[in-house]
Amino acid sequence: MTTGTSRRTVLATGVTGAAALFTGCGGGGDGADGTSASEGTRGAGEALAATADIPVGGGRIFKDRKVVVTQPQEGEFKAFSAVCTHRACLVSTVADGTINCPCHGSRFSITDGAVEHGPAQVPLPAEQITISGNSIQLG
């Protein structure tokens, strides 16, 4: 019983630590602009693109919104922060199943944002999108 409680405590701490680390990386290089924008000024429900604009097996980067939208399989859309988790450069291309950072060569999966190639060690955070008909909206 005591062991179970200790273990749960450790696990909870681990999750909190990971969340803190994740948050720190996501907003770190971007400062007030990136972190607060995703929660505040970036309008929910704002049209971002048409579904036809996103290539199947690829994606498109919206630099002004700091978002990359991908379509790993036909009809399946994902969105991630376009700010590299390594040193906060904006990713620049989507090719061969990865979202690519020009600064130091990190590559992230178009499916889940996972690191496919370092030096980044933290996945690109997911962004919320909504598909309405053939329109993709942030939020």
Ligand code: FES
């Ligand atoms: S900032 Fe993207 S790889 Fe270093």
